[in-house]
Amino acid sequence: MDLEYTLPSQTHGKSQNRIGDRKIAIIDDENDLLYVYKKALEFQGLKVITFDDSSLALDELKEHYKKYCMVLVDIRMPIVNGYQIATEVNLIDPSMKIVLMSAYDVSEGDVLKNVSNGVRIDGVMHKPFSLIKLINTVNTLLEKY
Secondary structure, three states: OOOOOOOOOOOOOHHHHHHOOOEEEEEOOOHHHHHHHHHHHHHOOOOEEEEOOHHHHHHHHHHOHHHEEEEEEEOOOOOOOHHHHHHHHHHHOOOOEEEEEEOOOOOHHHHHHHOOOOOOOOEEEEOOOOHHHHHHHHHHHHHOO
């Protein structure tokens, strides 16, 4: 991960105003990455909930989908993979932003082949990515929310 950059200063709630009290869910089976992603986005004034268990995350999103505006999900995880979560989330709430993350080379064709027809994916981030890229991607998608 590229940590040599200085993070942009906190937005003092500006991002929260765009999304109200809704949260961003980050789902990844790598706890160290979850911690870093969460802290970087919280520093920007965003509310973030992390899950290292994709099955529990999917249950939470199904039951409490109105609490979330965006999901960042690793593609390769045990039990429920990122493609399955993206498909389910899109069925539950088509307005929720979905970003897939992967340490593997994933093409647009791979994504289209692995999600159900009509499922919208708002972005794909290839690990390792910088925290600046994470913040910029999230903020760009929130501006479109």
